[in-house]
Amino acid sequence: MIERLCVIGVGLIGGSLARALQAAGYCGEVVGCSRNPEHLQQAVDLGVIDRFETDIVTAVAGADMVLVAVPLGAMGSVFAAMHGQLAEGAVLTDAGSAKGSVIEAARNAFGGLPANFVPGHPIAGTEQSGVAASFPELYRDRRVILTPLQQTAPDATARVRAMWEATGAVVDEMSPEHHDAVLAATSHLPHVLAYTLVESLSRLGDSDEIFKYAAGGFRDFTRIASSDPVMWRDICLANGDAIRKVIERYIDDLQQLAAAVRDHDGERLEAAFAAAKQVRDRFVENNAGPE
Amino acid sequence: MIERLCVIGVGLIGGSLARALQAAGYCGEVVGCSRNPEHLQQAVDLGVIDRFETDIVTAVAGADMVLVAVPLGAMGSVFAAMHGQLAEGAVLTDAGSAKGSVIEAARNAFGGLPANFVPGHPIAGTEQSGVAASFPELYRDRRVILTPLQQTAPDATARVRAMWEATGAVVDEMSPEHHDAVLAATSHLPHVLAYTLVESLSRLGDSDEIFKYAAGGFRDFTRIASSDPVMWRDICLANGDAIRKVIERYIDDLQQLAAAVRDHDGERLEAAFAAAKQVRDRFVENNAGPE
Numbered sequence: 001m002i003e004r005l006c007v008i009g010v011g012l013i014g015g016s017l018a019r020a021l022q023a024a025g026y027c028g029e030v031v032g033c034s035r036n037p038e039h040l041q042q043a044v045d046l047g048v049i050d051r052f053e054t055d056i057v058t059a060v061a062g063a064d065m066v067l068v069a070v071p072l073g074a075m076g077s078v079f080a081a082m083h084g085q086l087a088e089g090a091v092l093t094d095a096g097s098a099k100g101s102v103i104e105a106a107r108n109a110f111g112g113l114p115a116n117f118v119p120g121h122p123i124a125g126t127e128q129s130g131v132a133a134s135f136p137e138l139y140r141d142r143r144v145i146l147t148p149l150q151q152t153a154p155d156a157t158a159r160v161r162a163m164w165e166a167t168g169a170v171v172d173e174m175s176p177e178h179h180d181a182v183l184a185a186t187s188h189l190p191h192v193l194a195y196t197l198v199e200s201l202s203r204l205g206d207s208d209e210i211f212k213y214a215a216g217g218f219r220d221f222t223r224i225a226s227s228d229p230v231m232w233r234d235i236c237l238a239n240g241d242a243i244r245k246v247i248e249r250y251i252d253d254l255q256q257l258a259a260a261v262r263d264h265d266g267e268r269l270e271a272a273f274a275a276a277k278q279v280r281d282r283f284v285e286n287n288a289g290p291e
Numbered sequence: 292m293i294e295r296l297c298v299i300g301v302g303l304i305g306g307s308l309a310r311a312l313q314a315a316g317y318c319g320e321v322v323g324c325s326r327n328p329e330h331l332q333q334a335v336d337l338g339v340i341d342r343f344e345t346d347i348v349t350a351v352a353g354a355d356m357v358l359v360a361v362p363l364g365a366m367g368s369v370f371a372a373m374h375g376q377l378a379e380g381a382v383l384t385d386a387g388s389a390k391g392s393v394i395e396a397a398r399n400a401f402g403g404l405p406a407n408f409v410p411g412h413p414i415a416g417t418e419q420s421g422v423a424a425s426f427p428e429l430y431r432d433r434r435v436i437l438t439p440l441q442q443t444a445p446d447a448t449a450r451v452r453a454m455w456e457a458t459g460a461v462v463d464e465m466s467p468e469h470h471d472a473v474l475a476a477t478s479h480l481p482h483v484l485a486y487t488l489v490e491s492l493s494r495l496g497d498s499d500e501i502f503k504y505a506a507g508g509f510r511d512f513t514r515i516a517s518s519d520p521v522m523w524r525d526i527c528l529a530n531g532d533a534i535r536k537v538i539e540r541y542i543d544d545l546q547q548l549a550a551a552v553r554d555h556d557g558e559r560l561e562a563a564f565a566a567a568k569q570v571r572d573r574f575v576e577n578n579a580g581p582e
Contacts, residue, residue, distance in 0.1 A: 186505040198567040200544045214477040217515040224508040225571045229564035253491040273520035276489040280516045
């Protein structure tokens with residue numbers, strides 16, 4: 001149980017956690033904090049948070065659990081603002097999509113890594129953002145990855161794990177480096193590919209006509225290109241090394257495919273597509289039921 | 292009105308046309324034809340076709356409208372088999388995803404382009420295939436592109452247009468070259484990108500683990516990688532020149548994006564992502580209502 005949860009950044013991610021914990025009866029009071037009082041008032045009106053503060057020091061006072069769910073680029077300043085202000089025994093966690101950069105930001109802000117800081121990342125979300133898009137089932141059956149460090153207190157990790165499990169999520173632990181490599185491949189790369197495709201096509205001669213003939217497959221394929229540009233800018237900056245590595249690998253593979261097209265190598269094309277279909281069909285079967 | 296429609300290749304595309312025309316009362320009898328009597332019997336059992344033939348000559352006899360909806364690689368042999376066999380005044384059309392190659396196949400098979408041949412392409416489909424996946428609303432509010440040639444009889448084009456309009460589709464006309472360039476950009480490229488991503492990731496160390504942490508965005512992004520590999524092999528072979536051109540352009544754009552990541556150029560990343568989001572949001576608004 002959490003007596004007072006402080007959510008810093010009350011958007012889709014922070015808002016959905018608050019809703020889920022309230023729905024589970026796992027949480028006493030929820031205090032929201034961000035720089036925008038209008039958004040916070042909206043969160044109160046929607047019943048997502050009980051009250052709000054725009055000052056981080058006041059917001060974290062007396063909270064036994066603090067979730068930082070702000071864009072990656074803002075993590076450092078949020079950590080710096082709460083330095084020395086957390087209640088005794090309070091646990092601090094975050095929801096950043098890249099872990100190495102958040103850990104670095106915490107190290108700098110706190111002058112070392114606090115034992116009560118548990119880096120985390122819920123693998124969930126939609127292309128929507130903002131508290132109005134939040135809903136209590138966002139994390140049900142989704143994965144949450146925690147990347148506790150040597151300095152992290154096992155009890156703090158256990159409390160963050162229990163919190164996410166209360167939302168219906170499945171919690172795993174791994175190293176920050178491994179997290180960042182895996183997410184670069186499965187999430188950051190697809191977003192970069194989708195953004196690049198739409199942007200690339202929009203620069204073609206008559207792009208309105210181009211999009212007129214795009215079908216349902218295109219709509220699904222590019223859905224993630226409707227994601228928040230600032231969030232994805234931050235992810236590309238925060239996890240740049242891993243992302244560049246997967247982009248380069250991908251370009252190599254795409255060049256090989258283009259070569260197969262040039263060589264009219266039907267056998268190779270069919271083998272590549274069939275292998276992809278098999279893997280993708282298995283992924284759907286294993287993960288979220290039939291489509 | 293069509294008195295007897297002959298559908299060669301009774302899968303998602305041909306089956307859905309038959310269902311739509313029957314639902315609209317636009318069609319007397321539907322005769323199905325393919326090489327596989329089991330599939331054809333299934334189509335009869337599902338009420339998609341009235342009867343079937345496995346021989347093309349018998350199938351087209353007496354039909355006033357013939358739709359060829361077979362993989363692009365099979366178009367040539369189907370055309371050759373029906374050479375000289377169509378009923379007087381019958382109109383022939385196809386549903387191939389690339390038009391230049393189908394027109395070339397027709398020219399070779401018929402020894403020139405018949406006046407009653409209207410190349411066409413319904414821009415609709417799902418990643419499913421087969422007659423069991425067909426449904427009468429597939430073409431509602433979708434685009435169908437016809438690419439009539441100088442040799443094509445205007446009356447034949449008008450009849451094919453009327454047929455597709457009876458399914459609820461919106462029919463446009465353009466040159467085969469323009470069709471192939473537009474479709475390479477909006478459909479063929481996204482499929483190649485999705486197939487390549489899944490195949491690329493599946494060759495990573497522990498691909499089962501990789502996919503375990505893929506979220507909803509990945510599922511949508513890769514949906515088209517569950518499409519029929521043979522169909523997409525054929526499309527890549529049939530529209531290879533246009534596809535290679537868009538792949539090369541895309542690789543250039545992706546390399547520039549990787550450079551922005553390398554240079555920590557947040558401004559450029561945000562501008563690219565914001566432009567893409569704006570275009571994609573407008574596309575959704577213009578095309579198929581809110582998500």
